[in-house]
Structures are given as C-alpha cells and as structure tokens.
Amino acid sequence: MILTVTLNTALDITYHVRDLTPHASHRVTEVTERPGGKGLNVARVLAALGHEVTVTGFAGGATGRALQEQLAHTTGVLDALVPVEGATRRTVAVVDAGGDTTQLNEPGPAIAPAEWTAFQEAYEDLLATAEAVALCGSLPPGVPVGAYAGLIRTARSAGVPVLLDTSGEPLRRGVAARPDLVKPNAEELAELTGSHEPSQATRDARRRGAHTVVASLGAEGLLARTAEGRWRAAPPHRLRGNPTGAGDSAVAGLLSGLVERLPWPERLARAAALSAATVLAPVAGEFDRAAYERLVGQVTVTAEANAA
Amino acid sequence: MILTVTLNTALDITYHVRDLTPHASHRVTEVTERPGGKGLNVARVLAALGHEVTVTGFAGGATGRALQEQLAHTTGVLDALVPVEGATRRTVAVVDAGGDTTQLNEPGPAIAPAEWTAFQEAYEDLLATAEAVALCGSLPPGVPVGAYAGLIRTARSAGVPVLLDTSGEPLRRGVAARPDLVKPNAEELAELTGSHEPSQATRDARRRGAHTVVASLGAEGLLARTAEGRWRAAPPHRLRGNPTGAGDSAVAGLLSGLVERLPWPERLARAAALSAATVLAPVAGEFDRAAYERLVGQVTVTAEANAA
Numbered sequence: 001m002i003l004t005v006t007l008n009t010a011l012d013i014t015y016h017v018r019d020l021t022p023h024a025s026h027r028v029t030e031v032t033e034r035p036g037g038k039g040l041n042v043a044r045v046l047a048a049l050g051h052e053v054t055v056t057g058f059a060g061g062a063t064g065r066a067l068q069e070q071l072a073h074t075t076g077v078l079d080a081l082v083p084v085e086g087a088t089r090r091t092v093a094v095v096d097a098g099g100d101t102t103q104l105n106e107p108g109p110a111i112a113p114a115e116w117t118a119f120q121e122a123y124e125d126l127l128a129t130a131e132a133v134a135l136c137g138s139l140p141p142g143v144p145v146g147a148y149a150g151l152i153r154t155a156r157s158a159g160v161p162v163l164l165d166t167s168g169e170p171l172r173r174g175v176a177a178r179p180d181l182v183k184p185n186a187e188e189l190a191e192l193t194g195s196h197e198p199s200q201a202t203r204d205a206r207r208r209g210a211h212t213v214v215a216s217l218g219a220e221g222l223l224a225r226t227a228e229g230r231w232r233a234a235p236p237h238r239l240r241g242n243p244t245g246a247g248d249s250a251v252a253g254l255l256s257g258l259v260e261r262l263p264w265p266e267r268l269a270r271a272a273a274l275s276a277a278t279v280l281a282p283v284a285g286e287f288d289r290a291a292y293e294r295l296v297g298q299v300t301v302t303a304e305a306n307a308a
Numbered sequence: 309m310i311l312t313v314t315l316n317t318a319l320d321i322t323y324h325v326r327d328l329t330p331h332a333s334h335r336v337t338e339v340t341e342r343p344g345g346k347g348l349n350v351a352r353v354l355a356a357l358g359h360e361v362t363v364t365g366f367a368g369g370a371t372g373r374a375l376q377e378q379l380a381h382t383t384g385v386l387d388a389l390v391p392v393e394g395a396t397r398r399t400v401a402v403v404d405a406g407g408d409t410t411q412l413n414e415p416g417p418a419i420a421p422a423e424w425t426a427f428q429e430a431y432e433d434l435l436a437t438a439e440a441v442a443l444c445g446s447l448p449p450g451v452p453v454g455a456y457a458g459l460i461r462t463a464r465s466a467g468v469p470v471l472l473d474t475s476g477e478p479l480r481r482g483v484a485a486r487p488d489l490v491k492p493n494a495e496e497l498a499e500l501t502g503s504h505e506p507s508q509a510t511r512d513a514r515r516r517g518a519h520t521v522v523a524s525l526g527a528e529g530l531l532a533r534t535a536e537g538r539w540r541a542a543p544p545h546r547l548r549g550n551p552t553g554a555g556d557s558a559v560a561g562l563l564s565g566l567v568e569r570l571p572w573p574e575r576l577a578r579a580a581a582l583s584a585a586t587v588l589a590p591v592a593g594e595f596d597r598a599a600y601e602r603l604v605g606q607v608t609v610t611a612e613a614n615a616a
Contacts, residue, residue, distance in 0.1 A: 025413065
C-alpha cells in the first residue's frame with residue numbers, strides 16, 4: 001500500500017453564498033463537507049487511480065469524528081489516524097456566485113508529547129507494509145518543527161521511498177534529511193532556496209539534500225530535476241478553473257508513478273495531467289477523470305539540457 | 309421546570325480574524341463554539357438565574373452530537389432534544405479586530421414527517437411537568453409553517469402558559485392560536501401588523517390573538533401591552549456593546565418573571581436589565597451578572613395611558 005501522512009488534518013467545509021459582504025448576515029445556500037488536509041486529498045486521488053492507500057496523522061473531537069465517518073465511506077482509503085484529545089481543525093471556503101473564494105482556516109489542535117510519540121510508533125508500524133510514503137502539509141502546534149526530518153529518516157531506515165510536500169522551516173529541515181522527492185510550488189521553492197529562478201532553485205534544493213525535486217509551477221506545469229535528467233511537463237493549453245488541490249493531485253501522480261516504476265517522462269505526464277484535470281473539475285479538489293484520460297496523452301514532456 | 313423549544317438548533321461558531329477581506333485567505337486566531345438557537349440561549353440565561361430548564365427541539369449529525377456534548381456541561385439545563393437523521397446547522401460569526409461581525413448561517417436539516425410526529429409526542433409528554441414553555445426561532449425545512457400554532461394549542465390544552473418568539477408567517481399563524489405572550493422585535497412586529505408605530509402595532513398584535521405583547525425596541529427598551537395595562541421599560545442610559553442574544557435574554561426575564569408570578573413592572577425591569585446586561589457582556593449572547601444586578605434597580609418602568 002501507499003501511506004500518506006497528514007499531521008494537520010482538517011474538515012474542509014464549503015459554503016455557497018450569493019455575495020460575501022463584510023459585516024452583513026448571509027444565508028448559506030449550499031454546504032459541502034469533506035475530509036481535508038493535503039495527505040487526505042492525495043489519498044483520495046490515489047484510491048481513484050486504483051491504488052490501496054492508508055492515511056495516518058491525527059484526528060480528534062467532534063470534527064475528527066465527522067472526518068473519520070466520511071473517510072469510512074471513501075472506497076480504497078484505509079483510516080489509520082491516531083486519536084488526539086484536541087479537536088481537528090475546520091477550514092471554511094466561502095464561494096460566491098462569481099466563483100471567487102474567501103478562505104477561513106482554523107488553527108490545528110495542540111498535540112501533546114505523548115500523542116506525538118504514539119504517532120511515531122504507529123507510523124513505524126505502518127511503514128512495514130508501505131511501498132511509498134508521502135508527508136504532506138503543515139504541522140499542528142506541539143509537533144516539533146523537525147518532525148518531517150525525523151519521519152524521513154525513519155522511512156529511509158525502513159527502505160521506504162519518501163515524498164515531502166510542505167513549506168517553510170519544516171520543508172527546510174525535511175530536505176536536509178534527504179527525502180527521495182520534494183514537490184514544492186514556486187513560492188515554497190523560492191522560500192527554501194532564496195532563488196526565484198526555478199532551474200537554479202531546483203538545483204539548489206537537490207544540493208540541500210532532496211534526491212529529486214519536482215516543482216509545480218502553476219500554468220507552466222512541472223519542472224523535474226532528478227539524478228537521471230531534467231524534464232518539463234506542461235498541459236497542451238492554458239486551463240481555466242479552480243487550482244485548489246492541483247498540487248495534491250500532482251503528488252498522487254508522482255507517487256503512483258513511483259510505485260509502478262514508470263519512467264520519469266510518464267510519471268510527469270501523469271502528474272501534470274492529474275493536476276490539470278483537478279483545475280478543470282467542477283468541485284474544488286476533485287479531478288475530472290475524462291479530462292485526465294484525455295490530457296495524459298496531450299501533456300508535452302521535454303527533456304532539458306542538464307547544466308548542473 | 310421551564311421548557312424551551314428550539315426546532316432549528318445550531319452549533320454557533322465564532323471566528324476571530326484580524327480583518328475580513330473577500331477573496332483572501334484568513335488565519336483564524338481564536339475559535340469558540342456553543343450550543344445555539346434562540347431557545348437554547350433562553351435556557352442558558354434561565355439556568356443562570358437559578359431555574360430548572362429543559363430544552364427540546366431537534367439535534368442530528370456530528371454537529372448535533374457536538375452541541376449535545378456541550379449542553380451536557382451546561383449546569384441546570386436538561387437535554388430533551390429529539391434525534392433526527394439530518395445534521396444540525398452551524399452558524400459562523402466572523403469577528404474582526406474592529407469588533408464587527410460577518411455572519412454565515414447554514415440552512416437547517418430537512419425534518420422528516422416521522423421526526424416531526426416524534427417531536428410532537430415528546431413535547432406533549434414534557435408539557436406535563438412544565439410551568440411555562442417558550443417556542444423560539446425559525447423552523448427548519450420539513451416542519452409545517454403552522455407548527456407553532458399547533459404547539460400553542462397543545463400547551464393551552466395542557467394549561468401551560470406559552471410564549472412565542474419567532475418571525476414571518478410562523479409568527480402570524482402562531483399569534484392566531486392565542487399564545488399567552490409574544491415578544492417580537494420592532495421589525496417582526498411591523499411585519500406582523502403592517503404598522504411601524506409600536507403602540508399601534510402592539511395593540512394590533514393583541515387583536516390578532518396574543519394575550520400579551522412585549523416588543524423589544526433595541527435602545528428604547530421594552531414596550532408591553534397586557535390585559536392589565538401598558539408599560540415601557542428602559543435602561544438608565546444608552547448602552548454600547550453587542551446586541552446578539554439581547555432579545556433571548558429578555559425572553560428569559562419574562563419567563564422567569566411569569567413562573568415567579570412577579571407583577572408586570574418587575575417582570576419588565578428584569579427583562580430589560582437582562583437584555584442590557586447581555587449587550588454589555590464581552591462574549592456575544594452571555595449576560596454580565598454584575599451589570600444585571602446593578603441595572604435591575606436602575607431600569608425605569610413607566611405606565612402608559614391605555615388608549616386601546
């Protein structure tokens with residue numbers, strides 16, 4: 001199975017309103033709820049691609065129970081979340097009639113030292129049967145900033161390929177622990193390396209310890225720098241839609257390509273097509289399967305001269 | 309005991325943010341949650357005044373469970389909510405650093421005919437030991453628009469004094485079923501009677517069937533029209549603060565005065581002081597006990613000539 005880790009899971013709530021006016025009262029016309037946090041989004045896409053996925057991380061409180069009930073109805077995703085005393089955070093996306101979104105993100109629950117220890121033990125047990133692991137998203141309060149670095153070292157000791165998708169200091173420390181793959185977006189990559197030039201920045205990220213770097217550059221697609229070469233993968237034309245979850249779909253594409261041992265150009269084509277099919281989907285964070293199947297043959301993957 | 313009915317209960321969530329900007333992403337700095345819906349607010353104030361209170365209405369889903377868990381920790385309030393399949397709605401109040409509030413209200417869950425029948429049976433059983441009952445707030449989808457009229461007739465048959473606090477068509481139909489007391493605000497009263505002149509409108513509301521009318525007129529206090537006379541009750545000076553829940557506190561004051569058989573001027577002084585102490589409280593919907601105890605002696609209650 002593929003393991004995804006989401007330490008800061010969330011109950012993602014979407015409200016539809018006609019128009020959002022500060023200091024006014026609004027009738028919400030439609031409410032949707034789904035399990036959230038990057039690793040859970042990645043798991044849903046992997047399951048849709050036919051992979052067996054286990055999710056771990058933390059869940060607690062009434063919101064955690066709601067999240068776990070919904071996960072129980074998600075085919076192909078096994079719930080191995082570790083219980084905590086604090087309540088899983090909510091995120092509220094308020095979408096108006098024009099399709100614009102106003103986002104409200106609760107802080108995560110405080111994780112007690114004993115809960116963090118319990119998670120690390122559960123994680124080590126889960127690695128025994130994992131073909132690959134993805135470490136995704138932000139850290140809730142109470143989890144040490146070097147958490148991902150430790151989890152990467154544990155995965156490497158267990159011989160399990162590990163992908164890291166986070167930002168800021170947790171990314172900086174995680175990269176130094178030599179993960180197999182990092183998937184920063186343009187902003188995260190620039191913050192990590194100090195360079196806004198993607199080619200230079202991906203080279204720098206590899207020097208800092210990442211074995212492979214795949215940067216997701218929005219409309220410009222993916223830029224991969226690996227031990228075997230450099231590639232750029234881009235959809236056939238500019239896409240209009242909601243980019244929420246596009247990066248998580250790219251992670252799912254990369255992970256599934258990894259466990260299927262696809263050559264890099266095919267992995268990248270899959271990741272770029274999934275990402276594009278997520279932008280095109282009517283529901284934020286879902287992917288449009290028909291669009292994916294059409295786009296996967298249309299993505300152009302270009303090998304670039306490896307100057308580094 | 310005093311019974312309060314809240315057919316459209318809510319989990320009231322308050323988010324503190326620095327500033328609410330449409331189409332931006334916001335970090336919520338503080339989250340609070342409490343059982344909501346007018347009848348639950350009334351019950352909390354009654355319990356704080358030392359009354360035994362039972363709450364009924366509907367609760368369902370993960371939000372309903374969260375609400376009931378919190379009710380279990382509310383001293384003096386007995387939970388007799390009827391379980392439903394649908395999920396209790398949430399309301400989200402986004403408070404910015406300037407103290408202004410943007411409100412997002414989910415629609416209530418659809419109530420099935422069998423659930424409405426189960427509620428009516430539970431209600432009739434609860435009336436057997438009730439000294440008074442308050443019917444509060446909006447109706448969730450699936451509950452007939454004449455619901456309150458039926459519940460008022462049931463209370464009258466059981467000999468239990470009944471207070472109605474709702475708006476629109478449920479208020480119009482409820483008033484026609486001859487409740488002992490209605491407590492509209494200025495807007496609800498005008499919508500019911502077509503008159504924006506409170507004295508004329510309260511007279512008209514009595515003609516429509518309400519035995520007593522106590523209108524809450526914001527900063528101008530309360531205007532009561534009863535079989536015994538007319539009174540106006542107002543706090544000693546204009547109050548600055550958050551009016552959320554001030555009407556619910558007035559209802560609690562009126563109900564407690566009713567079961568304690570206080571003369572009208574005392575009932576109104578209590579209701580006006582509780583209402584004012586709610587405006588002054590730092591947390592929306594709570595009342596400031598010290599302010600209440602100070603204000604209850606300072607409210608001026610004036611008998612008005614009964615022209616009708």
